[in-house]
Amino acid sequence: MPRETPEAREPLEESLAMLRVAVPNKGALSEAAAAILSEAGYRRRSDPKDLNVIDVANEVEFYFLRPKDVAIYVAAGQLDVGITGRDLAADSGAEVIEEVALGFGSSTFRYAAPSDEQWTVEGLEGKRIATSYPNLVRRDLAERGIDAEIIRLDGAVEISIQLGVADAIADVVGSGRTLRLHGLTAFGESLCDSEAVLIRTAATAQPSKYAARFIKRVQGVVFGQQYVMIDYDCPKELLDLAVELTPGLESPTISPMADPAWLAVRAMVPRKSHQQLMDELSDMGARAILASDIRSCRF
Numbered sequence: 001m002p003r004e005t006p007e008a009r010e011p012l013e014e015s016l017a018m019l020r021v022a023v024p025n026k027g028a029l030s031e032a033a034a035a036i037l038s039e040a041g042y043r044r045r046s047d048p049k050d051l052n053v054i055d056v057a058n059e060v061e062f063y064f065l066r067p068k069d070v071a072i073y074v075a076a077g078q079l080d081v082g083i084t085g086r087d088l089a090a091d092s093g094a095e096v097i098e099e100v101a102l103g104f105g106s107s108t109f110r111y112a113a114p115s116d117e118q119w120t121v122e123g124l125e126g127k128r129i130a131t132s133y134p135n136l137v138r139r140d141l142a143e144r145g146i147d148a149e150i151i152r153l154d155g156a157v158e159i160s161i162q163l164g165v166a167d168a169i170a171d172v173v174g175s176g177r178t179l180r181l182h183g184l185t186a187f188g189e190s191l192c193d194s195e196a197v198l199i200r201t202a203a204t205a206q207p208s209k210y211a212a213r214f215i216k217r218v219q220g221v222v223f224g225q226q227y228v229m230i231d232y233d234c235p236k237e238l239l240d241l242a243v244e245l246t247p248g249l250e251s252p253t254i255s256p257m258a259d260p261a262w263l264a265v266r267a268m269v270p271r272k273s274h275q276q277l278m279d280e281l282s283d284m285g286a287r288a289i290l291a292s293d294i295r296s297c298r299f
């Protein structure tokens with residue numbers, strides 16, 4: 001099938017150079033990353049095998065990579081921004097700056113060992129620890145002054161103890177199901193509370209104008225997912241309490257209503273607490289309390 005090529009266009013002058021963006025090509029982060037970029041108005045990949053998609057309209061070039069490689073390309077400047085996991089970026093050792101926490105792909109990173117054994121982190125001294133994130137583990141052990149052997153595996157780490165390859169593991173924990181399935185129990189604090197993040201190189205103090213615009217668009221979609229818009233009718237004498245309950249970002253919008261005894265109030269509120277807030281507004285005496293989704297925003 002002929003490769004989709006962007007319509008013929010004049011070569012872009014330097015000032016219109018494409019922004020180069022790294023996106024996970026598959027795995028735990030890829031679908032949600034693609035959805036956020038699509039909601040932000042960027043061109044979706046039509047063929048999952050395509051590793052390079054040009055979005056001419058937005059002057060952006062997408063490169064689809066393994067998530068563990070993204071931070072390396074971005075830190076080196078071959079790519080301008082990228083989406084990866086906080087833990088993957090930390091393990092890569094690449095010098096990157098986290099611009100936006102994307103609100104998906106959340107996980108912890110834990111030590112774990114057979115559930116019928118009592119383990120402490122200090123007990124790792126002299127032991128063999130299997131992991132796919134060797135640098136993350138090496139840094140943690142060094143900070144604790146613990147000397148242990150790190151067995152680097154590419155994945156499926158949980159089975160390594162059963163195979164006699166390791167005494168304990170250090171791995172990503174999402175639901176915890178994989179650990180339970182293999183008779184393992186996590187111990188010690190999380191080495192990294194991770195989620196998908198939008199990163200840029202640490203080589204420059206500020207992002208370029210084009211990167212800043214891309215960051216704002218993605219941030220706008222993420223905020224839109226994390227907030228809802230609340231509208232309600234408020235008795236005039238309760239306005240101070242209303243403003244306290246729904247302060248908005250700078251301030252709530254207050255509008256007069258046909259009936260001078262009432263005011264219309266509008267404010268953005270965090271999605272996770274909006275239901276109980278609506279209960280409080282109702283108890284307070286507000287009426288016609290409406291919650292609506294926000295597709296995207298700019299602050």
Ligand SMILES: Nc1ncnc2c1ncn2[C@@H]1O[C@H](COP(=O)(O)OP(=O)(O)OP(=O)(O)O)[C@@H](O)[C@H]1O
Pocket residue numbers: 026027028029066067068084085086087088105106107154155172173174175194195
């Ligand atoms: N339940 C989960 N399973 C795997 N990764 C998860 C999970 N929850 C969150 N993540 C995050 O997803 C990222 C890992 O994604 P992914 O597993 O696709 O990468 P990978 O391990 O390099 O690829 P692959 O699994 O195909 O080898 C990490 O940032 C990890 O914290």
Ligand SMILES: O=P(O)(O)OC[C@H]1O[C@H](OP(=O)(O)OP(=O)(O)O)[C@H](O)[C@@H]1O
Pocket residue numbers: 028154155156157158171172173174175176177178179
């Ligand atoms: O706590 P859970 O929800 O069970 O998820 C965590 C598991 O998922 C990931 O593995 P993945 O599926 O990425 O395979 P991999 O280990 O080969 O990377 C991770 O490495 C853990 O094994």
Ligand SMILES: [Mg+2]
Pocket residue numbers: 027155
């Ligand atoms: Mg994985």
